Amino acid sequence: MAQRCKQLIFLGDGIGDRPLDSLNGLTPLEYQSTPALDFVATGGECGMMYPVRPGLPTGSDTAHMAILGYDPYKYYLGRGPFEAKGVGLDVRPGDLAFRCNFSTLTDGLITDRRAGRIKTGTKELAHLLNDTFSGGIEGIQVIVKESVEHRAAMILRGEGLSAEITDADPHEDGLAPAIVVPLPGHEDDPDAQKTARVVNEFVKRSAEVMATAPINLERAKEGLPQANALLPRGVGTAPHLKPFSEEWGLNGAMIVEVDLVRGLGMYLGMDVINVPGATGGLDTDEIAIAKAVVEALATHDFVLCNIKAPDLAGHDGDPWEKCAAIAKVDRAVGYLLDRIDWHNHVIMIGGDHCTPCALGDHSGDGIPVAFFGYGTRPDAITTYGERACATGSYGKIDREDTMYILGNLAGSVHKFGA
Amino acid sequence: MAQRCKQLIFLGDGIGDRPLDSLNGLTPLEYQSTPALDFVATGGECGMMYPVRPGLPTGSDTAHMAILGYDPYKYYLGRGPFEAKGVGLDVRPGDLAFRCNFSTLTDGLITDRRAGRIKTGTKELAHLLNDTFSGGIEGIQVIVKESVEHRAAMILRGEGLSAEITDADPHEDGLAPAIVVPLPGHEDDPDAQKTARVVNEFVKRSAEVMATAPINLERAKEGLPQANALLPRGVGTAPHLKPFSEEWGLNGAMIVEVDLVRGLGMYLGMDVINVPGATGGLDTDEIAIAKAVVEALATHDFVLCNIKAPDLAGHDGDPWEKCAAIAKVDRAVGYLLDRIDWHNHVIMIGGDHCTPCALGDHSGDGIPVAFFGYGTRPDAITTYGERACATGSYGKIDREDTMYILGNLAGSVHKFGA
Numbered sequence: 001m002a003q004r005c006k007q008l009i010f011l012g013d014g015i016g017d018r019p020l021d022s023l024n025g026l027t028p029l030e031y032q033s034t035p036a037l038d039f040v041a042t043g044g045e046c047g048m049m050y051p052v053r054p055g056l057p058t059g060s061d062t063a064h065m066a067i068l069g070y071d072p073y074k075y076y077l078g079r080g081p082f083e084a085k086g087v088g089l090d091v092r093p094g095d096l097a098f099r100c101n102f103s104t105l106t107d108g109l110i111t112d113r114r115a116g117r118i119k120t121g122t123k124e125l126a127h128l129l130n131d132t133f134s135g136g137i138e139g140i141q142v143i144v145k146e147s148v149e150h151r152a153a154m155i156l157r158g159e160g161l162s163a164e165i166t167d168a169d170p171h172e173d174g175l176a177p178a179i180v181v182p183l184p185g186h187e188d189d190p191d192a193q194k195t196a197r198v199v200n201e202f203v204k205r206s207a208e209v210m211a212t213a214p215i216n217l218e219r220a221k222e223g224l225p226q227a228n229a230l231l232p233r234g235v236g237t238a239p240h241l242k243p244f245s246e247e248w249g250l251n252g253a254m255i256v257e258v259d260l261v262r263g264l265g266m267y268l269g270m271d272v273i274n275v276p277g278a279t280g281g282l283d284t285d286e287i288a289i290a291k292a293v294v295e296a297l298a299t300h301d302f303v304l305c306n307i308k309a310p311d312l313a314g315h316d317g318d319p320w321e322k323c324a325a326i327a328k329v330d331r332a333v334g335y336l337l338d339r340i341d342w343h344n345h346v347i348m349i350g351g352d353h354c355t356p357c358a359l360g361d362h363s364g365d366g367i368p369v370a371f372f373g374y375g376t377r378p379d380a381i382t383t384y385g386e387r388a389c390a391t392g393s394y395g396k397i398d399r400e401d402t403m404y405i406l407g408n409l410a411g412s413v414h415k416f417g418a
Numbered sequence: 419m420a421q422r423c424k425q426l427i428f429l430g431d432g433i434g435d436r437p438l439d440s441l442n443g444l445t446p447l448e449y450q451s452t453p454a455l456d457f458v459a460t461g462g463e464c465g466m467m468y469p470v471r472p473g474l475p476t477g478s479d480t481a482h483m484a485i486l487g488y489d490p491y492k493y494y495l496g497r498g499p500f501e502a503k504g505v506g507l508d509v510r511p512g513d514l515a516f517r518c519n520f521s522t523l524t525d526g527l528i529t530d531r532r533a534g535r536i537k538t539g540t541k542e543l544a545h546l547l548n549d550t551f552s553g554g555i556e557g558i559q560v561i562v563k564e565s566v567e568h569r570a571a572m573i574l575r576g577e578g579l580s581a582e583i584t585d586a587d588p589h590e591d592g593l594a595p596a597i598v599v600p601l602p603g604h605e606d607d608p609d610a611q612k613t614a615r616v617v618n619e620f621v622k623r624s625a626e627v628m629a630t631a632p633i634n635l636e637r638a639k640e641g642l643p644q645a646n647a648l649l650p651r652g653v654g655t656a657p658h659l660k661p662f663s664e665e666w667g668l669n670g671a672m673i674v675e676v677d678l679v680r681g682l683g684m685y686l687g688m689d690v691i692n693v694p695g696a697t698g699g700l701d702t703d704e705i706a707i708a709k710a711v712v713e714a715l716a717t718h719d720f721v722l723c724n725i726k727a728p729d730l731a732g733h734d735g736d737p738w739e740k741c742a743a744i745a746k747v748d749r750a751v752g753y754l755l756d757r758i759d760w761h762n763h764v765i766m767i768g769g770d771h772c773t774p775c776a777l778g779d780h781s782g783d784g785i786p787v788a789f790f791g792y793g794t795r796p797d798a799i800t801t802y803g804e805r806a807c808a809t810g811s812y813g814k815i816d817r818e819d820t821m822y823i824l825g826n827l828a829g830s831v832h833k834f835g836a
Contacts, residue, residue, distance in 0.1 A: 018795055027795070048813065052834060055822025059835025072835065079836040234836075260836060358793075359422075362833055364826035365795070366811075386795055390811030 004411030005374040006297050007250070008347040009067065009304045009402075010336070012329040013060065013258065014311030014355025016367045016386055020319050028310075028357070029368065030385040032323040036334035037370075037384035040349050044372030046381040046392025049350055054398055055364040060311075063352035064261050068268065068304070069248065069403035070241055078163060078236020079260060084153035086263025089145045093240040096161045096195065098232035100144070100152040101169060104225040105207055108176055113169070114150040116225035121215035122146035125227060132209045137198045144230065147259075154232055156198060162191035167233035168203045177203050177231055199232055206230050243269035248403065250301040250412055255292050257284065257308040271300065280308045282321065286328040290335035297345065301412070306352065307332060314355025322357055342373040346409045348402070349384065366390065369397065375409035422829035423792040424715050425668070426765040427485065427722045427820075428754070430747040431478065431676065432729030432773025434785045434804055438737050446728075446775070447786065448803040450741040454752035455788075455802035458767050462790030464799040464810025467768055472816055473782040478729075481770035482679050486686065486722070487666065487821035488659055496581060496654020497678055502571035504681025507563045511658040514579045514613065516650035518562070518570040519587060522643040523625055526594055531587070532568040534643035539633035540564035543645060550627045555616045562648065565677075572650050574616060580609035585651035586621045595621050595649055617650055624648050661687035666821065668719040668830055673710050675702065675726040679770075689718065698726045700739065704746040708753035715763065719830070724770065725750060732773025740775055764791040764827045766820070767802065784808065787815065793827035 015029065023031040051066035052058050052073070061079055062072040080097035091097055102122055104112035126146040133142040140158040147153060164186040170178045180199040182192035210216060210228040219226055244252045247268075254265035254272045257280035265272045275292040277285030286307060296303045309325035333349060340347075350369035353362045368389030370381070379393035397405060407413035433447065441449040469484035470476050470491070479497050480490040498515035509515055520540055522530035544564040551560035558576040565571065582604035588596045598617040600610035628634060628646045637644055662670045665686075672683035672690045675698035683690045693710040695703030704725060714721045727743035751767060758765075768787035771780045786807030788799070797811035815823060825831035 018793060048811070053822060054812075054815065054819045055824070055826035055831060057826060057831060057833040059833060062835030076835060359829070363793075364822060364831060387797055387811055390797065390813070391809060396813040 003301060005344040005346055006300070007302045007406050007410045007412070008293065008297060008336075008345060009406065010293070010333060010347055010349050011304070011306040012310045012326065012351050013306050013308045014314045014353055014362065015326065015329065015351035016354030016356075016365055017314065017322065018354075018356040018358055018365065020357060022319050027386050028319055028322040028326055030383075030387070032326045032330075034326060034330040034384060036330045036337055037349060038382065039337060040333060040347070040372040041370045041384040041388065042382045043378055044370040045376045045379050045394055046368065046370045046384075046389040047394025047397045048366035048390045048392075049369045049402060050364070050366055050396065050398040051352065051402070052399065054366070054396065057362045057364040058353050059362065060258050060352055061260050061264055064264055066400055067352065067402050068244065069400045071400055075239045075241055077239050078234065080234050080236030081238035082260050082263035082267055083234070084145075084155055084263070085267045086259045087145050087147040087151070087153045089143060089153055089155055091155060091238045091267065092157065093238050094157075095238040096156040096163055097236055097238055098154045099234045100154050100230050100232045102150045102152060102227040103229045103231050104227065105177070105229040110170055110173055110175060110177060110229065110231070112225045113173055113231070115227035117149045118227045119149065121219075122150070122152065122227065124215055125210060125213060125230075126152060128209060128213055129206050129230065132205065133202065137201050138194060140198050142202060150227070152230060154230070156195070160191045160194055162186065162189060162195045163235045163237045164189060164192045165196045165199065165235060167235075168199055169231035169233035171233075177229060203229070203231065241268060245269060248302070248407065248412065252302040252304070253296040253300040254304050255289060255296060256304070256306040258306065261306060265304070271296075282309050282312055282325060284309055284328065286332040287335055290332040293336060294339050297340065310351070311355045314357055315360055317357045317360040319357045344374060346371065346373040346375055346406060348406050366396070369394070371405065371409060375411070421719060423762040423764055423827075424718070425720045425824050425828045425830070426711065426715060426754075426763060427824065428711070428751060428765055428767050429722070429724040430728045430744065430769050431724050431726045432732045432771055432780065433744065433747065433769035434772030434774075434783055435732065435740065436772075436774040436776055436783065438775060440737050445804050446737055446740040446744055448805070450744045450748075452744060452748040452802060454748045454755055455767060456800065457755060458751060458765070458790040459788045459802040459806065460800045461796055462788045463794045463797050463812055464786065464788045464802075464807040465812025465815045466784035466808045466810075467787045467820060468782070468784055468814065468816040469770065469820065470817070472784065472814065475780045475782040476771045477780065478676050478770055479678050479682055482682055484818055485770065485820050486662065487818045489818055493657045493659055495657050496652065498571075498652050498654030499656035500678050500681035500685055501652070502563075502573055502681070503685045504677045505563050505565040505569070505571045507561060507571055507573055509573060509656045509685065510575070511656050513656040514574040514581055515654055515656055516572045517652040518572050518648050518650045520568045520570060520645040521647045521649050522645065523595070523647040528588055528591055528593060528595060528647065528649070530643045531591055531649070533645035535567045536645045537567065539637075540568070540570065540645065542633055543628055543631055544570060546627060546631055547624050547648065550623065551620065555619050556612060558616050560620060568645070570648060572648070574613070578609045578612050580604065580607060580613050581653045581655045582607060582610045583614045583617065583653060585649075585653075586617055587649035587651035589651075595647060621647070621649065659686060663687060666720070666825065666830065670720040670722070671714040671718040672722050673707060673714060674722070674724040676724065679724060683722070689714075700727050700730055700743060702727055702746065704750040705753055708750040711754060712757050715758065728769070729773045732775055733778055735775045735778040737775045760791040762792060764789065764793055764824065766824050784814070787812070789824065789827060793829075
């Protein structure tokens with residue numbers, strides 16, 4: 001089937017919610033005035049999306065995987081590889097990837113897991129560690145890369161690795177770095193034993209070389225906490241995922257504010273676009289984001305955009321903050337409505353999951369979605385909200401159906417059969 | 419995710435139906451006044467549930483398995499193991515389990531498959547048989563246990579067993595006990611051949627020893643039919659099912675009137691609660707059942723309750739009887755509405771399948787369901803019935819989604835991803 005138009009998925013992270021007494025029994029989406037979102041619902045086709053399965057609370061990573069058509073039950077092996085890709089590491093299928101913290105080790109105990117939220121010098125430390133371990137450990141290649149502040153990522157590459165191991169990060173101050181061991185049930189697995197040995201050796205030797213690194217000598221002079229330990233955690237195996245362009249035959253871009261999702265986009269080989277003013281916070285510049293979306297659509301077949309603010313408000317449990325965040329999403333969509341030619345574009349608005357204020361966490365509730373533009377069969381729904389969209393003509397959309405529905409409208413999904 | 423409230427599934431067995439001329443084109447649920455069920459629908463979120471798959475008529479066993487989150491296509495291997503567990507046998511994964519009837523054998527023919535619905539003495543007969551076969555048959559352990567009246571169950575335990583065999587029960591009077599053989603397609607399977615030999619040997623030797631059992635000598639004196647044959651049928655292999663508590667992290671109870679479902683509950687390690695006055699008939703004490711539910715919720719995270727009466731009325735093909743049975747379910751739900759704090763409980767009302775009066779049998783029609791209480795997003799539906807709930811905001815609920823949806827509301831389903 002020939003592609004007939006361009007495709008846009010525009011998500012408010014965690015935008016769905018539950019009725020709140022403080023909003024007169026309405027959800028934030030129902031309470032907040034959202035003229036642009038309602039325009040989309042009125043002129044489009046609505047439904048309730050459950051990206052992985054109805055009722056299953058999802059993370060941002062698994063939800064975005066499912067929305068992009070990759071079954072997380074089949075492919076998700078932990079957040080590590082996406083985080084590592086997001087900080088710029090060359091993660092390859094089969095690699096073990098870890099999040100890490102530069103931490104402060106004092107007399108054998110971790111006294112600050114974030115090394116005083118160290119601002120500079122971690123690039124040099126990562127360089128030092130990569131030099132130190134250039135010969136590998138037990139034949140396993142070790143690659144470290146710094147990220148913002150105390151954050152870093154590490155990959156292990158080689159034969160006989162296993163993700164079935166515990167964290168080196170003790171997860172609280174005042175404890176020694178945890179000795180890494182195979183997870184319960186994997187005690188006798190030689191790969192898990194070896195991987196644990198490699199990580200333990202890495203933690204020990206990296207602390208030795210960082211103790212005398214110039215940046216730490218300087219920090220000592222300034223009375224700042226040392227960055228003399230690097231603690232891996234959250235290990236995951238890099239999955240074999242077909243690049244987005246191969247999977248869907250689309251030249252895709254991603255404009256998102258969550259590092260984890262950016263990492264997924266990079267892992268899928270999508271163009272991940274940075275937008276100045278996109279802070280990932282409640283103060284983000286939604287118009288700058290919308291402008292970037294319009295520009296990205298000029299040069300791509302497919303764009304996925306996600307504004308993080310509603311999720312933050314949901315985690316904060318603040319309905320008014322969530323209404324304000326939703327107003328931001330609405331303004332962004334209003335900007336798009338004015339500037340995109342809907343005769344050759346199709347958009348799905350929605351979210352990756354719900355983050356109900358009453359829970360302060362993700363839920364497995366249905367996410368209202370609306371498809372608008374080329375190819376749609378507008379239904380009777382006139383507002384964008386949880387209960388309105390639930391009676392829309394797409395009904396329940398679940399598992400990996402979203403990309404098929406959007407691609408069907410755009411003409412990018414190939415005919416199956418004759 | 420932390421559990422936020424307790425969960426209740428409250429089912430009217432076979433409650434769904436089809437429009438009936440005698441009810442002016444309404445279904446029994448639509449015709450009968452059901453103020454409590456309508457209150458739940460009004461204040462809750464409705465949908466149409468197809469426990470296994472849309473259109474597939476299910477048994478009570480397969481439907482309850484799916485509702486409890488166990489895929490019957492994957493795990494169901496016959497009713498035998500649940501029946502055997504229900505009568506109190508220690509059924510273990512891999513066991514072959516059979517339903518059995520104590521029957522009357524006269525001159526080589528079965529003259530009464532129910533041995534005059536024998537009231538007492540089957541316990542002694544089971545004891546006699548267990549003694550007789552204490553050495554096993556061809557290395558296979560044989561265990562018999564009596565149930566109510568002529569009913570009993572048997573398990574075979576050991577290596578080299580197969581469920582691919584015919585019944586010993588001829589299923590009608592006037593015939594000889596059937597010689598058990600491998601099922602078509604399994605004639606050359608040594609396990610099926612061996613299992614058939616074991617059952618045939620069991621039927622032959624059990625008849626020999628029961629012929630002179632004291633209970634039968636007494637019955638002869640009283641002119642009662644002998645209980646001198648035990649006829650296995652309905653063989654099934656006991657499946658490997660994770661206990662409910664492990665599968666869902668919930669401490670679960672079951673209050674049901676169907677032995678087969680009780681057996682499933684016991685097999686899953688749930689607390690199966692007996693309620694005096696719960697007869698399993700049209701005369702059941704629905705308020706006693708509702709009281710037991712309230713009590714069970716005090717000490718359990720999760721309760722499943724099923725009132726059998728609507729199914730009986732459906733099998734009888736009697737719309738008025740079905741309306742009366744539905745009124746019983748409504749009264750029970752009314753009792754619950756008054757006594758449960760819905761700020762920390764969530765309920766799903768529904769059925770396990772439909773038993774339309776016009777069919778006198780189970781159908782694969784959608785079952786109206788309504789979720790009410792903590793966490794729900796009430797939709798516009800104001801009556802509990804087949805056609806009303808079909809437009810509810812949950813839309814179609816199928817396969818094993820029910821426990822996820824309920825668990826999402828209660829906060830007992832873990833987040834997948836980061």
